[in-house]
Amino acid sequence: MEDERKDKNEHATKSDNSRTQLKVLIVDDVKVVRMTHKMLLERVGIKDHIAVENGKEAVELHNNGQSFDLILMDKDMPVMNGIEATRTLRSMGISCKIIGVSSSTCNQKYVQEFVEAGLNGFYTKPLTVKMLGEILEKVKEEIYIMKPKNSSSELKALVVDDDRVNRMTHEALLKKVGVENLASVENGKKAVDLYCNGESFDLILMDKDMPVMNGIEATKQLRSMGIGDMIVGVSSSSRGAENVQQFMEAGLDEYYTKPLTVDTLKAILRKIKS
Known part of the structure; x- marks a missing residue:
């Protein structure tokens, strides 16, 4: 029992230490909000934080060589708002976590635009x-805890396809090659929503033609959010080369025609595990 308590205490200490090493940027034009966020960060163990009052100052910090593990970004600010600042940072290749923080009265249309930035x-x-x-736990896991996946059973996959039979077929194939941690959705918007809600996957099997949001648009949005997980396009062999090229340019890692095979999936998984 003493050894178990010791192990738990050591784990907790490592967890706390890794959190205190995180660096956070607060971007908000309201001084009281900046001060409140600073106090909250210090309450959860974050001492390394900087606050600026608009998106332009956030971009300039990165241009001057600063980097952060997390950015808390307000939406409505003078000079440069949060939407434009987020777009600019992503276009610069900044892949750290950017969390939008705005008023509860914010119009849903603008929230969606903010997320898509x-x-x-x-x-x-x-x-x-x-x-x-x-x-912070999600940020910390990505930076300090993530380890190479040594077996297929440790991998997490998302199937995105509007055809129920295709979803079931891909799930069955993934289970056949040892991937048990699965989720499936019927359009690209639901895939993007999963990531916006904090989910992450090692592999996404993305159909191209779907209602609401197709695979090309979903892939573009995920890449614009800094998502680096493997996205494999899976579509009908009847689609033209031009459409395939457009799909690849959206940010795919690979493209395959349906139906997928066990051998194809094994090859994809080997690349992820390596």
């Missing part, structure tokens, strides 16, 4: 200690 998640003000804790 490249956010990893969106929260309404006021932030709480619990919310920050959840955000």
